[in-house]
Amino acid sequence: MEPQILEKLTLLAEGAKYDVSCSSSGVGRRNQGGLGSASSAGICHSWSRDGRCISLLKVLLSNHCVYDCAYCVNRRSNAIPRTAFEPRELAELTFSFYRRNYIEGLFLSSAVDGSPDQTAERMVESLRLLRREYSFGGYIHAKIIPGIDPVLVHQLGLLADRLSINLEVPSPEGLARLAPQKKPSAIFSPMRQITGTLMGQRSLSGPGTMFKNKPASPLASLGGGDSFFLPEEEGKKANFPSLTRQETFAPAGQTTQMMVGASGESDQQILLTSEKLYHTFLVKRVYFSAYVPLVDSPILPSLYSKPPLAREHRLYQADWLLRFYGFEASELFTDKETNLDPELDPKITWALRNIHHFPMEINKVTFEELLRIPGVGVQSALRIMNQRKVSHVQYEDLKRIGVVLKRAKFFLTCNGKYYGGRDVVPEYIRAQELKTAQGLLNEDKIRGRLIPPEDPQISWLQDNTTGLLRHSLFPELTGGTQ
Amino acid sequence: MMDYLYDKTWEGFLTCIHHHYYREPAHDIQPSSTYQHSFTSQATQVETNPEMAEKVYHAIEKKFSGYDQIRLYRGFLSSDPDKEKILLDYLVLGFRKGSSIGMYHGHPVVARFTKMEKKVSFEVHRLQGLVRFSQMTGDILYAPITPDHDVTQLLAHHFCDRFSQENFIMHDTRRAKALVSSQGEYVITTFTPDDLPPLSQEEKQVRALWKTYFETIAIKQRTNRKCQRNFMPVRYWQHLTEITTPLEESPLEAWENSHPSSPLIPDSD
Numbered sequence: 001m002e003p004q005i006l007e008k009l010t011l012l013a014e015g016a017k018y019d020v021s022c023s024s025s026g027v028g029r030r031n032q033g034g035l036g037s038a039s040s041a042g043i044c045h046s047w048s049r050d051g052r053c054i055s056l057l058k059v060l061l062s063n064h065c066v067y068d069c070a071y072c073v074n075r076r077s078n079a080i081p082r083t084a085f086e087p088r089e090l091a092e093l094t095f096s097f098y099r100r101n102y103i104e105g106l107f108l109s110s111a112v113d114g115s116p117d118q119t120a121e122r123m124v125e126s127l128r129l130l131r132r133e134y135s136f137g138g139y140i141h142a143k144i145i146p147g148i149d150p151v152l153v154h155q156l157g158l159l160a161d162r163l164s165i166n167l168e169v170p171s172p173e174g175l176a177r178l179a180p181q182k183k184p185s186a187i188f189s190p191m192r193q194i195t196g197t198l199m200g201q202r203s204l205s206g207p208g209t210m211f212k213n214k215p216a217s218p219l220a221s222l223g224g225g226d227s228f229f230l231p232e233e234e235g236k237k238a239n240f241p242s243l244t245r246q247e248t249f250a251p252a253g254q255t256t257q258m259m260v261g262a263s264g265e266s267d268q269q270i271l272l273t274s275e276k277l278y279h280t281f282l283v284k285r286v287y288f289s290a291y292v293p294l295v296d297s298p299i300l301p302s303l304y305s306k307p308p309l310a311r312e313h314r315l316y317q318a319d320w321l322l323r324f325y326g327f328e329a330s331e332l333f334t335d336k337e338t339n340l341d342p343e344l345d346p347k348i349t350w351a352l353r354n355i356h357h358f359p360m361e362i363n364k365v366t367f368e369e370l371l372r373i374p375g376v377g378v379q380s381a382l383r384i385m386n387q388r389k390v391s392h393v394q395y396e397d398l399k400r401i402g403v404v405l406k407r408a409k410f411f412l413t414c415n416g417k418y419y420g421g422r423d424v425v426p427e428y429i430r431a432q433e434l435k436t437a438q439g440l441l442n443e444d445k446i447r448g449r450l451i452p453p454e455d456p457q458i459s460w461l462q463d464n465t466t467g468l469l470r471h472s473l474f475p476e477l478t479g480g481t482q
Numbered sequence: 483m484m485d486y487l488y489d490k491t492w493e494g495f496l497t498c499i500h501h502h503y504y505r506e507p508a509h510d511i512q513p514s515s516t517y518q519h520s521f522t523s524q525a526t527q528v529e530t531n532p533e534m535a536e537k538v539y540h541a542i543e544k545k546f547s548g549y550d551q552i553r554l555y556r557g558f559l560s561s562d563p564d565k566e567k568i569l570l571d572y573l574v575l576g577f578r579k580g581s582s583i584g585m586y587h588g589h590p591v592v593a594r595f596t597k598m599e600k601k602v603s604f605e606v607h608r609l610q611g612l613v614r615f616s617q618m619t620g621d622i623l624y625a626p627i628t629p630d631h632d633v634t635q636l637l638a639h640h641f642c643d644r645f646s647q648e649n650f651i652m653h654d655t656r657r658a659k660a661l662v663s664s665q666g667e668y669v670i671t672t673f674t675p676d677d678l679p680p681l682s683q684e685e686k687q688v689r690a691l692w693k694t695y696f697e698t699i700a701i702k703q704r705t706n707r708k709c710q711r712n713f714m715p716v717r718y719w720q721h722l723t724e725i726t727t728p729l730e731e732s733p734l735e736a737w738e739n740s741h742p743s744s745p746l747i748p749d750s751d
Binding site: 005006009010046047051053058102104290309384391393 | 585586613615684707710714
């Protein structure tokens with residue numbers, strides 16, 4: 001291999017690393033006679049110094065860019081060395097990494113080199129070489145550049161396992177300010193096309209379609225007045241290339257990503273937009289990326305501000321509630337509270353606000369209700385339901401089943417007995433939960449593993465002051481009325 | 483009550499289960515090689531009997547389920563020092579409860595078994611990602627592994643399918659055995675790496691590329707070594723080429739040095 005390939009790899013990985021998605025899940029495929037297979041659960045191959053998993057070789061095809069998006073490291077006005085992979089170089093690299101089991105496949109993105117269509121054509125060419133000539137059967141994730149021709153979207157979908165189009169900014173105003181060359185309609189058109197083709201192929205499944213109250217016809221659910229989500233050709237009959245019997249189009253579906261903390265949206269706006277994307281386009285995942293300041297710009301957070309990692313973590317917790325726990329985004333907020341509570345996870349916050357549902361009797365409530373108990377996860381809820389078929393669930397069983405009792409004990413009864421100590425008073429429970437969170441106990445350990453310790457948003461000082469405030473409120477509240 | 487001693491094979495273990503029901507109830511089952519005799523316990527050496535083993539094996543499928551049969555075998559591959567006792571308890575309970583055994587998630591016996599079996603399955607999944615092959619001269623891929631549990635066999639299906647056009651050796655250095663595969667076929671055999679050919683010319687370059695990629699892809703501002711170690715425990719690092727390859731003249735640093743404007747936060751450790 002040529003020596004300059006090392007330099008190219010450095011530059012092009014550097015340009016791609018802010019893309020969040022690295023999952024290799026969603027498609028199971030046995031070896032088709034060449035090299036490689038795909039595992040439906042996905043496989044992580046390594047973890048980098050920031051604790052993010054490395055599953056795919058994540059690179060740009062080129063970092064020459066004609067766009068000038070304010071937040072992006074590859075924007076035209078940034079003075080960085082520019083380079084591009086030759087299709088064969090990229091195929092060779094992917095192949096030699098894959099057969100050493102370094103990676104699960106390729107994540108191919110690109111800056112807009114020339115025009116969106118030209119860039120997409122080169123991506124198609126590269127992927128075709130890898131799939132056909134190298135008989136590569138591993139996972140491929142291809143990024144769709146907004147504004148490319150539907151034919152190119154289709155060709156990329158036939159070669160890749162998963163497609164994604166990044167929304168980046170969760171509101172139309174923010175998008176106009178930070179990425180003036182990207183139009184919302186150019187982002188949602190390909191999303192709509194991919195969903196349409198997948199529905200035609202009848203291969204839409206997984207998280208994107210698991211919602212209980214999902215609309216019967218997802219793409220048609222766009223109401224009036226929601227112009228942000230309207231694709232270009234709305235109203236006209238969509239005319240997308242159709243599939244032949246043998247062809248498979250993006251079997252692992254599509255995903256998207258949004259930045260957190262770059263454009264001033266509230267958590268509520270971000271999650272409502274996510275929910276809309278799940279319902280309308282049945283995307284598999286909406287990723288959040290805490291904005292890492294790379295550019296000194298008056299319209300962006302300062303270069304010396306730290307990425308809002310704690311906030312990103314809470315948003316992901318809420319995203320899980322949407323996708324696996326049957327929550328709706330609107331339930332997590334009130335008119336006053338449009339951001340998630342930084343101190344406690346969104347499920348406890350919801351439970352404290354809706355304390356009239358609790359405590360729930362473990363041996364009686366439905367599966368959906370079990371999922372609403374803080375400290376009970378999907379696995380534990382399934383196990384509880386399972387055991388109830390053959391025997392009563394005792395309080396001692398709960399820990400072995402996997403329930404986090406430290407959290408859950410305030411919200412449940414087991415065979416009629418309540419284990420939370422005092423009465424079910426939100427303020428009391430909140431204080432107890434905060435104690436747990438601060439006492440270097442479970443919650444903190446978990447958080448400590450997910451976000452770096454030096455992050456100022458979880459500094460003890462901050463937590464303690466609010467914690468003390470809550471404590472001092474507590475005696476008056478419970479002493480008098482309860 | 484009797485302690486049965488067996489030869490560490492699956493068949494030997496199943497023979498002990500047979501004895502538990504047809505001779506004398508077992509107090510514990512232990513490998514004869516590591517058994518500690520004491521004044522209070524009685525121990526018998528069990529001769530492995532393939533017919534008895536097969537009878538028990540089929541009884542598991544009939545009384546429990548095919549799924550439990552596989553789970554029990556996975557549990558048997560664990561390196562937990564009490565694995566035989568845990569399996570014995572689960573089997574005894576299972577023969578009483580029948581196919582619903584898997585539903586008693588809160589039962590201490592079931593929970594203990596599930597925990598042990600899960601550790602084995604999780605290590606299999608983890609190793610599917612963490613195995614690192616090296617290209618040796620003569621078109622052979624070689625990967626040393628040092629798993630906690632005896633999972634080589636459980637990795638065979640995945641790797642032989644994925645690399646069905648390759649010749650590879652996956653060597654469990656702790657147990658001196660290897661999965662040797664050629665063109666999708668495989669055998670598991672005892673192995674010492676004495677006559678292994680040297681690394682190929684190309685290997686060093688590819689490792690350097692991989693190391694570079696590994697260092698480049700991390701976002702400095704998000705550095706979190708604790709999180710990294712949590713997902714990828716240090717005991718697996720010895721065979722990871724991205725960790726063991728020295729970063730000679732790092733192109734990443736060169737790039738950063740030429741761009742002093744980007745504010746970088748120093749590593750936390």
